[in-house]
Amino acid sequence: xxxxxxxxxxxxxxxxxxxxxxxxxxxxxxxxxxxxxxxxxxxxxxxxxxxxxxxxxxxxxxxxxxxxxxxxxxxxxxxxxxxxxxxxxxxxxxxxxxxxxxxxxxxxxxxxxxxxxxxxxxxxxxxxxxxxxxxxxxxxxxxxxxxxxxxxxxxxxxxxxxxxxxxxxxxxxxxxxxxxxxxxxxxxxxxxxxxxxxxxxxxxxxxxxxxxxxxxxxxxxxxxxxxxxxxxxxxxxxxxxxxxxxxxxxxxxxxxxxxxxxxxxxxxxxxxxxxxxxxxxxxxxxxxxxxxxxxxxxxxxxxxxxxxxxxxxxxxxxxxxxxxxxxxxxxxxxxxxxxxxxxxxxxxxxxxxxxxxxxxxxxxxxxxxxxxxxxxxxxxxxxxxxxxxxxxxxxxxxxxxxxxxxxxxxxxxxxxxxxxxxxxxxxx
Ligand code: ACO
Numbered sequence: 001x002x003x004x005x006x007x008x009x010x011x012x013x014x015x016x017x018x019x020x021x022x023x024x025x026x027x028x029x030x031x032x033x034x035x036x037x038x039x040x041x042x043x044x045x046x047x048x049x050x051x052x053x054x055x056x057x058x059x060x061x062x063x064x065x066x067x068x069x070x071x072x073x074x075x076x077x078x079x080x081x082x083x084x085x086x087x088x089x090x091x092x093x094x095x096x097x098x099x100x101x102x103x104x105x106x107x108x109x110x111x112x113x114x115x116x117x118x119x120x121x122x123x124x125x126x127x128x129x130x131x132x133x134x135x136x137x138x139x140x141x142x143x144x145x146x147x148x149x150x151x152x153x154x155x156x157x158x159x160x161x162x163x164x165x166x167x168x169x170x171x172x173x174x175x176x177x178x179x180x181x182x183x184x185x186x187x188x189x190x191x192x193x194x195x196x197x198x199x200x201x202x203x204x205x206x207x208x209x210x211x212x213x214x215x216x217x218x219x220x221x222x223x224x225x226x227x228x229x230x231x232x233x234x235x236x237x238x239x240x241x242x243x244x245x246x247x248x249x250x251x252x253x254x255x256x257x258x259x260x261x262x263x264x265x266x267x268x269x270x271x272x273x274x275x276x277x278x279x280x281x282x283x284x285x286x287x288x289x290x291x292x293x294x295x296x297x298x299x300x301x302x303x304x305x306x307x308x309x310x311x312x313x314x315x316x317x318x319x320x321x322x323x324x325x326x327x328x329x330x331x332x333x334x335x336x337x338x339x340x341x342x343x344x345x346x347x348x349x350x351x352x353x354x355x356x357x358x359x360x361x362x363x364x365x366x367x368x369x370x371x372x373x374x375x376x377x378x379x380x381x382x383x384x385x386x387x388x389x390x391x392x393x394x395x396x397x398x399x400x401x402x403x404x405x406x407x408x409x410x411x412x413x414x415x416x417x418x419x420x421x422x423x424x425x426x427x428x
Contacts, residue, residue, distance in 0.1 A: 007033075009040065023059055027051050034411075041411045048308070051232075053240065053405060057090060057395050058231040062309035067316065069229055070094070078319050083224040084194040087391035090229050091162060091398060104163070109190045111167035114175075115145040122179055131176045131383045132261040138172045139165075140254040150248035152401065161249045162394050169253075170194075173387055174201035177380055195221045198387070203375065215330045216374050222323055223367060226316045227385050229392025233308075235259040235266065239393045240400045241408035249397055256393050257386050263303070266364075266389070269381040272304035273368035276337040279344075284336070286343045294353045304341075304365030305348060311358035320366040321345075324373075333373050341369060 005028045007014045014036050017029045034041055044050045059068045067074040070089050077086055081095070088096040088104055096104060121141050125134050142165075143150060149161035175185045184206055188197040196217050204210040230236070239256035243249070260266035279289050293302040307314055328335060345361050348354040364385075371381050 009037065012037075019054075021054070023061070041413070043413055046308075047237075052237060052408070053232070053400065053403075055231065055396070055399060056093070057399060058229045058392070060231055060309060062307070062311050065310060065312035065315050067230070074226065074315055075319065078222050078225050081225065082193070082195070083221050083228070083388075086225045086228050087166065087394075090391045090395040105194065107159075107163040108167045108194070109188075111164045112171060112188050112190070114142070114168050114171045114187075118142070118145065118172075119175070119185055122175055122185070125179075127180060130261070131180070131380055132257060132267075132386070134176050134179075135172060135383055135386065136254045136257040136261070138176070139169065139250055139257060142168060142172075143248060143250045146250070149250055152249065155402075158249075158398060158401065162398070165250060165253065165394065166390065169390055170198040170201060170387065173383055174198065176383065177202050177377070180377070193217075195224065215327060219323060219327045219370055219374060222319070223370060223384065224388035226319060226363060226367075227388030227392075229389070229395060232396075233265065234262070235389065236393060236396050239397050240405075243397045243400055244405055244408040249394070252397050253390070253393055256389075260386055260389065261382060266382045266385040268303055268362070269364040269368045269371070269385060270378055272341075272364050273337070273372060273378050273381065275303045276340050276344075276368075279340050280337050284340055286340060286347060290344070290347050290351065294351075302344065302348065302354075302359075304362055305354065306357070306359040307362045310360060310362065313360045314362045316363040317361040317365055320363065320370065321361070324366045324369045327370050328373050331373055335369060335373065337372075338369050341366060 003018050003020075005016045005018050007016065014033070016033065019027050019029050021027070030042060042050070057070065059071070060066060069077060069086065070093055072081075072089070072095075077089075081089070084105060085096060085101060088101060118138065118141060122134065122138065125137075146161075146164055146168075148157070149164060152158045152161055171187060174188075178185055186201065186204065188201050190197075192200060196212060199217060199220060200210045200212075232240075235256040238259040239252045242255040243252035263271045275289075279286065282288075289300070289302070292298045292300040293305075324338060328338060345365070348359065348361075354360075367385075368378070368381050371384055372378070376384060
């Protein structure tokens with residue numbers, strides 16, 4: 001196989017190296033295209049064919065439905081590891097041993113307070129504010145209270161910024177939920193595991209003793225692991241590109257949270273549940289909604305179906321579907337929308353429209369059903385996704401900084417007006 005690609009244009013031939021990834025993926029390296037050709041660029045809206053970096057964090061094969069973090073399969077990690085181990089693995093490249101894990105957790109616990117002044121900022125939001133907007137703003141506001149996290153020229157400084165955000169972000173998530181519910185804003189309990197502490201911070205009531213529910217904690221842990229990284233998706237690319245200007249970790253994460261908010265990305269889990277609820281409220285006629293999804297004159301899409309990269313089953317969707325059955329069974333919850341979801345999935349998998357376009361359920365199709373069973377309000381679903389994705393964003397940001405990647409700055413093909421004289425206001 002050749003390790004060079006040749007481009008011919010206007011009778012001129014240009015050669016470009018072809019690079020190979022560790023799973024044999026091939027990429028034409030066009031770094032010198034513009035200088036070699038005297039100005040020609042590539043155009044690829046939505047970056048469907050464009051690799052923005054070389055990364056050693058996550059491998060996914062959309063055709064085969066494979067997802068691995070640092071070489072470990074998502075199935076095995078979801079089964080055997082906990083979320084903090086996975087966070088460490090993603091960020092630092094290897095599974096931690098007991099001492100490493102315990103030090104990592106201790107360092108996080110040490111930083112798990114948030115300046116009380118931040119409560120005033122949270123208070124200034126209306127209760128109706130979407131939690132993703134609140135969280136993105138609070139993450140950005142954290143910079144003012146932790147200015148040392150901006151200058152991260154050494155690995156030590158990076159580590160410090162990383163443990164700080166892993167410590168403080170769950171507090172912000174809990175506060176965002178508690179503010180909506182009118183509950184007092186509190187801090188965590190450092191005798192608990194990372195995920196149990198998050199759950200307690202979110203749900204502890206001032207008049208009741210918090211009682212741990214192992215099923216709930218394990219389900220939450222699994223959901224967070226499944227969302228922890230997904231290579232160069234919209235929010236991760238946002239984090240990397242903002243970070244490439246050396247804006248700092250928290251600013252990059254705040255931008256990533258905003259990118260995740262959109263219904264075509266992380267916001268899909270909320271959209272799925274709202275869609276399933278609307279179908280149920282409308283009598284549960286799944287066929288009617290299947291027809292709407294296929295009708296090109298109708299903007300309705302089957303939320304939770306389709307994926308930019310997976311043209312096969314999203315492996316996370318399989319794990320979540322099984323978990324949804326188990327969690328609802330264990331908690332003794334009968335939720336009619338789980339049946340609606342299963343009905344829609346069955347119909348879609350047999351329907352030529354979905355089969356021909358390789359549209360399968362994605363990670364978000366069943367996650368909202370579990371979140372609902374765990375008592376998490378619908379508009380907090382995307383926040384839970386952000387909580388899970390935090391280690392992935394951090395790992396990608398750290399990799400980008402350690403690789404000294406250049407500032408991200410795409411080009412364009414200008415199709416606007418050519419130079420023309422200004423027209424005075426009274427002559428227009
Ligand atoms: N329902 C109905 N039709 C769909 C759906 C859907 N959910 N998804 C894609 N299609 C159709 C499109 O209309 C298009 O049809 P056409 O070829 O006849 O024009 C074809 O399938 C290809 O769709 P694109 O939008 O070009 O695919 P793309 O890769 O750009 O988009 C996306 C992927 C955004 C995820 C899309 O499938 C979608 O909107 N799904 C619903 C939203 C969703 O679940 N998002 C979560 C993604 S997972 C995540 O971010 C964590």
